[in-house]
Structures are given as C-alpha cells and as structure tokens.
Amino acid sequence: MAFSRSSSVSFCTFLLFAVFINPAISSRISSFVKLPVAVDEFLLSSTASYCESWRLSVETNNAGPWKVVPSKCVRSIRTYYNQGQFDKDYIIVANYALAYAKTVKIGGDGKDAWVFDIDETLLSNLEYYAAHGYGSEPYNSKAFNEWVLKGTAPGFDASFKLFKGLKKLGFTIILLTGRDEGQRAITEKNLQDAGYSGWEYLLLRGEEDQGKAAAKYKSEQRSRMVKKGYKLHGNTGDQWSDLQGFALADRSFKVPNPMYYIG
Amino acid sequence: MAFSRSSSVSFCTFLLFAVFINPAISSRISSFVKLPVAVDEFLLSSTASYCESWRLSVETNNAGPWKVVPSKCVRSIRTYYNQGQFDKDYIIVANYALAYAKTVKIGGDGKDAWVFDIDETLLSNLEYYAAHGYGSEPYNSKAFNEWVLKGTAPGFDASFKLFKGLKKLGFTIILLTGRDEGQRAITEKNLQDAGYSGWEYLLLRGEEDQGKAAAKYKSEQRSRMVKKGYKLHGNTGDQWSDLQGFALADRSFKVPNPMYYIG
The missing domain is CATH 3.40.50.1000 (HAD superfamily/HAD-like)
Structure with missing residues (x-):
C-alpha cells in the first residue's frame, strides 16, 4: 500500500509538471493514459489554452516562419472552424x-x-x-x-x-x-x-x-x-x-x- | 392565454434576433432581464465569442484606431488577464x-x-x-x-x-x-x-x-x-x-x- 501511495504521489507530481510546465507533454498523456474525466478535461483545457496562445502568435506574425500546425492543436483548429x-x-x-x-x-x-x-x-x-x-x-x-x-x-x-x-x-x-x-x-x-x-x-x-x-x-x-x-x-x-x-x-x-x- | 403565448413568441423572436444578429443587444438583455440560466449562459457565450473576435481584430491591427474597449467586453478582458x-x-x-x-x-x-x-x-x-x-x-x-x-x-x-x-x-x-x-x-x-x-x-x-x-x-x-x-x-x-x-x-x-x- 505504501508503495502504491508513493507511486500515486509521483504520478501526480509528474502530472502537475506536465500541466504547468509543459503543455506538449500534457496532451500526450491524455492520449495514452485513461484519466479521470476531470483530470482529462483539465489537461485538455491546458492544451486549448496553449493552442489559443499559439494561434495568436501566428495571427500577429510573432511566430515568424512555421511549417505545420502542432499536432496537439489539431483538435482546437478543427473546433475553431467547425464551431463558427x-x-x-x-x-x-x-x-x-x-x-x-x-x-x-x-x-x-x-x-x-x-x-x-x-x-x-x-x-x-x-x-x-x-x-x-x-x-x-x-x-x-x-x-x-x-x-x-x-x-x-x-x-x-x-x-x-x-x-x-x-x-x-x-x-x-x-x-x-x-x-x-x-x-x-x-x-x-x-x-x-x-x-x-x-x-x-x-x-x-x-x-x-x-x-x-x-x-x-x-x-x-x-x-x-x-x-x-x-x-x-x-x-x-x-x-x-x-x-x-x-x-x-x-x-x-x-x-x-x-x-x-x-x- | 393566447395573448401571453404570443408575447412569449415575440420575446423569443427578439431573443433570437439579439443573439444571432446583434451581440451588443444580447449582453444588454442579460443585464436587465432575469433569464433562465441556460439562456443567460448562451447570451454570455455569444458575447464572449464576439469579444474574442474583437480582441483578435485589435491584436492584428485590423481594427485600426480605436478609443475604448466595448463595454460588453470588459468582463472578457478582465477574465483574459485574471485567469492567466x-x-x-x-x-x-x-x-x-x-x-x-x-x-x-x-x-x-x-x-x-x-x-x-x-x-x-x-x-x-x-x-x-x-x-x-x-x-x-x-x-x-x-x-x-x-x-x-x-x-x-x-x-x-x-x-x-x-x-x-x-x-x-x-x-x-x-x-x-x-x-x-x-x-x-x-x-x-x-x-x-x-x-x-x-x-x-x-x-x-x-x-x-x-x-x-x-x-x-x-x-x-x-x-x-x-x-x-x-x-x-x-x-x-x-x-x-x-x-x-x-x-x-x-x-x-x-x-x-x-x-x-x-x-
């Protein structure tokens, strides 16, 4: 049990790191780990927030030359078009x-x-x-x-x-x-x-x-x-x-x- | 009863007009009429969507010279800063x-x-x-x-x-x-x-x-x-x-x- 609780704490630390430090990791986590809905939504919202910033950088030309839409932002771009x-x-x-x-x-x-x-x-x-x-x-x-x-x-x-x-x-x-x-x-x-x-x-x-x-x-x-x-x-x-x-x-x-x- | 139903239909038509045609009106409605929560949220989301478009126009300089933030977008600007x-x-x-x-x-x-x-x-x-x-x-x-x-x-x-x-x-x-x-x-x-x-x-x-x-x-x-x-x-x-x-x-x-x- 102690081992299990410790793993769980480590996983949570990792998650916090993923969400707050690196949005790139957070979207990958949600693609291979089955997470509780609230956590999944939190990760998605963190990714959405990153993709909103990325989109603003592109629209204001701050991003400079870029090749492709980041894969984690495909969902957000699709929503941007399809939801009006x-x-x-x-x-x-x-x-x-x-x-x-x-x-x-x-x-x-x-x-x-x-x-x-x-x-x-x-x-x-x-x-x-x-x-x-x-x-x-x-x-x-x-x-x-x-x-x-x-x-x-x-x-x-x-x-x-x-x-x-x-x-x-x-x-x-x-x-x-x-x-x-x-x-x-x-x-x-x-x-x-x-x-x-x-x-x-x-x-x-x-x-x-x-x-x-x-x-x-x-x-x-x-x-x-x-x-x-x-x-x-x-x-x-x-x-x-x-x-x-x-x-x-x-x-x-x-x-x-x-x-x-x-x- | 017939009169009441007719008023209700008119009010709904007015609401639809407000939401789909003129976001400026929609935010004003929600400030002086007590609306069901779902409708109120819908109006707010319509205003938020307008304010998102307005903000993009400003950031890309499409808006050209402008004097003040539209009053209906104050809430959305505050949220933009305060929620990170x-x-x-x-x-x-x-x-x-x-x-x-x-x-x-x-x-x-x-x-x-x-x-x-x-x-x-x-x-x-x-x-x-x-x-x-x-x-x-x-x-x-x-x-x-x-x-x-x-x-x-x-x-x-x-x-x-x-x-x-x-x-x-x-x-x-x-x-x-x-x-x-x-x-x-x-x-x-x-x-x-x-x-x-x-x-x-x-x-x-x-x-x-x-x-x-x-x-x-x-x-x-x-x-x-x-x-x-x-x-x-x-x-x-x-x-x-x-x-x-x-x-x-x-x-x-x-x-x-x-x-x-x-x-």
Whole structure:
C-alpha cells in the first residue's frame, strides 16, 4: 500500500509538471493514459489554452516562419472552424474593412482600388485541409494542385459581404494570388461559381515570378498597379506576406488563417 | 392565454434576433432581464465569442484606431488577464523572440541591439487599468500620470525571461518609450525596483517630440540608433505604433494588449 501511495504521489507530481510546465507533454498523456474525466478535461483545457496562445502568435506574425500546425492543436483548429469562431472572426474583419472603405473618397476615374488575395481570403480550401490534418501535415503541392483543379472551393460569408460592399462603394477590385498563370481558367471559373464577379485584374504568377518569395512577388505586382495610377486603399489577405513588403495599401486587413504559413 | 403565448413568441423572436444578429443587444438583455440560466449562459457565450473576435481584430491591427474597449467586453478582458491567458500569450511571444534571438550572430562590438517599449511591455499598468474599467473608460492623462509617478508598476514573467535572456545572449538593450523626459528618474527607479537592469539607452520624449504621433517619434529614435551603428535585430512592443514606420527591426514582436490603442 505504501508503495502504491508513493507511486500515486509521483504520478501526480509528474502530472502537475506536465500541466504547468509543459503543455506538449500534457496532451500526450491524455492520449495514452485513461484519466479521470476531470483530470482529462483539465489537461485538455491546458492544451486549448496553449493552442489559443499559439494561434495568436501566428495571427500577429510573432511566430515568424512555421511549417505545420502542432499536432496537439489539431483538435482546437478543427473546433475553431467547425464551431463558427473563424466565421465570426472574419466577419468582424470585413466589418472593420467596410467601415474604413466608407471613409475613402472615391474619384470618378476608377483608380480607387482594393487588393484581395484568393486562397483562404476569397475561396475556402477548408475541405482540402480538413482531409489533410487541418494544417498538421506538411504541404503537399501535388495533392493541393489536384484540389485547386477541381475548382469547387466555396467563398466565405464575410468575403462576399466585403467584396460586394466594396464594389458597391465604387472600388476597383484587383485579385492578386500566388497561384500560377496556368491555373487562370479554373480560378476564374471557381470564383464565378462561388459567386464573385466584376474584378478588374486577376494577377497570377507568371514564368518570371517562379521561385520568388510571396511578399516580393506580391509587392512587385502591387507596385505595377501603383505605376498604372491605382491608389491602393485597402488590401485583404490571410498571410502576412500578402500585406508586407513595399507598395503597401493604406490599410491592410489580415484574415485569420491558423492552418498554414507562406513566407 | 393566447395573448401571453404570443408575447412569449415575440420575446423569443427578439431573443433570437439579439443573439444571432446583434451581440451588443444580447449582453444588454442579460443585464436587465432575469433569464433562465441556460439562456443567460448562451447570451454570455455569444458575447464572449464576439469579444474574442474583437480582441483578435485589435491584436492584428485590423481594427485600426480605436478609443475604448466595448463595454460588453470588459468582463472578457478582465477574465483574459485574471485567469492567466494573457500571461500564457505573452510567454509564447517571449519564447518565439528568444528562439529567433538565438539564431542571430552576435559580434563583439556591442552593436547588436534589441528595442523594448516600456508600458505594457516591460512594466504592467494592469492595477491602474483594473481600477479604470480595463480600458473601457476614455484615457485620463492626469490620472495615468499620477499612477506613473507612483513608480510601482511590476514587470511580467515573460518580459523578465526575454529581457534577461537577450542580455545573456549579448544583445544591447535599448528602451524606447512614449513617456516624457521629465519622467526619466521615476521610470528608471520603477524599472530597477521591478527587477530590470543593464539597459544601454532609455529614450524618452523630449521637448522636440511633443505632439508627434507615436510611430513617427519611435521611428525617428530607432533611426538615430541605426545611424549610431546599431543593428536592430528585434523590437518588442504592445502597440503597432511601436513596430511600424521606418528603421524597423529585423523582427518585430507584438505583445498582447487589448486595453488601449496608441496611434
């Protein structure tokens, strides 16, 4: 009995260590030890809390370059999307963007522009990522390109609201994507099928853009638009590389995306 | 009876509207109507979800300039600080910053520098803000200055870890604050009492900096440091105006602060 009590105390010490010191361990414990429900919930809540901090680090770009979603955060990312918090987060971004857009004086020359990224900004690839571990699996360009070629990605309620609202206000819409020129037709079709129309430019990576870092490629493209006389009032993208570099828009709006990072 | 049932249906319709359409209304309802616990919890959770979205918008700078914390989010901000999520969020920022700092090659000339803001980055004014509605009251410069002159603001576990870790790695520490030159002595004392030491510069607003926007003032100060030969590898601040403008550090780290905005 003394031995048993001592083991139990040691196990509790270990658990306390796991929970308070290292959330990485805590989520692993709950996956191989059958724990009382209260303890299991406590460990889960500790993991959820860690994953909330991780997600904030990613969204504020504090994390810098990262490869995959930590495996212990897959459940939390799935919940983030499936229980609606992502949609609420995006709607608030759209509302702030529209509130700002309404303060912009629109000239009659069609040069007041707004830039949109496409993937995870206008089109949702959640179906693909849900089938690939919600970002916890390394990027698979072959599989992702097959998904893109299906052309079935839907839009977001928030992106429809923003896109349509901006058009109504008189902004010229510029779509700027990391997708290749060879995917122009399927991308146009997918956007139209999803419900978008009336953009002025769809800018894709040409031959000369291959291998360029996203922020450089997108800055160069924005710069070309500025040289054509466009005033870039706003820019909406799910990656910091959509929003940083040069030829920046007056205001940038970061769409939440805790599933992948493009540098 | 028919009338009563009809009122009840109307009330339910109103409730549904309140919850799904307008979280602002939902939190007000629960403050003046005695509701069944389940409904009350549902309304609260809807408000919490809104406040989570609002906080993300603020932390990613999507919200742009804002004046006060929405009154319905005071409870959620208080919980964010008092139940430890803020500390966890900041520790992860510190860990990412240190992981990056370890990749920097430190020369022997003392020119490898790291910039820190002070308020809400090295020193916590939470005690002041807790007594002033957690950011829901408009900024009161007189009351805040009285608080600053007390010189009793504590540090954060995360900021101690980062500050000490960077010093150990050999970085030169530059403190850059929006506080006035006249507050130099109390600021130095407060920092020392809190547990900080060994910074190289403490840069405060001089006569010539009065009235300058924070991002401009801070960019100019960083620029002067760059001209002195310092390499700004990292910058840590709780405001986007600490981290944007010119003479930027190679990496910027946004410390969470959902209580106030400085433009």
